[in-house]
Amino acid sequence: MIAETVWTKEMEFEGRSESGHSVVFDAGAGHVNGPSPMEAVLMALCSCTSVDVVSILKKKREPLTSLTVSATAEQSAAPPRVFTKILLTYRIGGAVSKKAAEDAVDLSKNKYCSVSKMLEKAAKIDFRIEYANDSGVDDLSK
Incomplete structure (x- = not known):
């Protein structure tokens, strides 16, 4: 199994899976664009x-x-x-x-x-x- 994250801006990251799916993670205040x-x-x-x-x-x-x-x-x-x-x-x-x-x-x-x-x-x-x-x-x- 392989996964990666790419920093996109501020405290946001795009997580990507080997199966081709992606999730936005937002570690900033309020987690506006995705879960922490x-x-x-x-x-x-x-x-x-x-x-x-x-x-x-x-x-x-x-x-x-x-x-x-x-x-x-x-x-x-x-x-x-x-x-x-x-x-x-x-x-x-x-x-x-x-x-x-x-x-x-x-x-x-x-x-x-x-x-x-x-x-x-x-x-x-x-x-x-x-x-x-x-x-x-x-x-x-x-």
Whole structure:
């Protein structure tokens, strides 16, 4: 795998991947033209675990209709400002069984998600699952 960044102006950089995709990173105040590199890391974590959970639930033939994964992170006060704690919230829609959802999230966190496995070397990663249903949201925190 190969990636590069090119400085474009101010505190903006264009990240380019070997597969031909590009992302603008903005480390300036307000991150007007793109995410900061650390925001991008959190987005990558959410994407990585989402891929796992959707794949696992599809293989189990669970009736998944939606999935949103959000991350809230704390960083160390002094440089390097690494993540020290991350809370992932999985909002699962459809008549997915709670057992299947919990198993999928657990497998992603502990076995399949490469981004999670890298980040857990520096940060404590916790998760909670919210189940969307016709009467609102059931919350199951882990």
